[in-house]
Amino acid sequence: MQHADCLFCKIAEGKIPSKKVFENEHVLAFNDLHPSATHHYLFIHKEHTQNVNDLVETEPSQMAEIFQAIRFVTQREGLDQTGFRVVTNSGPHAGQTVFHTHFHVLGGEPLRGFGSR
Numbered sequence: 401m402q403h404a405d406c407l408f409c410k411i412a413e414g415k416i417p418s419k420k421v422f423e424n425e426h427v428l429a430f431n432d433l434h435p436s437a438t439h440h441y442l443f444i445h446k447e448h449t450q451n452v453n454d455l456v457e458t459e460p461s462q463m464a465e466i467f468q469a470i471r472f473v474t475q476r477e478g479l480d481q482t483g484f485r486v487v488t489n490s491g492p493h494a495g496q497t498v499f500h501t502h503f504h505v506l507g508g509e510p511l512r513g514f515g516s517r
Contacts, residue, residue, distance in 0.1 A: 408500035412446045427469040438508030451490040479507040
């Protein structure tokens with residue numbers, strides 16, 4: 401089910417343009433508008449869920465579909481050779497600003513911040 405007021409639903413429907421890096425029947429990946437790394441992609445399932453817990457509760461197979469797409473893109477881009485990070489934010493305290501489940505994939509350079517001191 402799509403939500404009329406959801407930014408990522410509009411992108412999935414083609415109502416808002418994006419620079420796609422992957423698309424199949426279920427999953428869409430596109431460049432982040434404000435990249436935090438050389439490669440910064442957002443992966444979404446085309447069916448709307450609010451966050452990762454909602455996705456796993458309502459349609460857990462979507463998780464596999466998204467991660468299969470992540471595997472395909474990271475291998476195609478060579479990120480599997482040098483390393484990449486997958487991040488999802490769930491809720492406002494975690495920094496989620498678009499309430500459509502999405503996964504950030506970052507790579508292409510040494511990443512700092514998370515887990516480093």
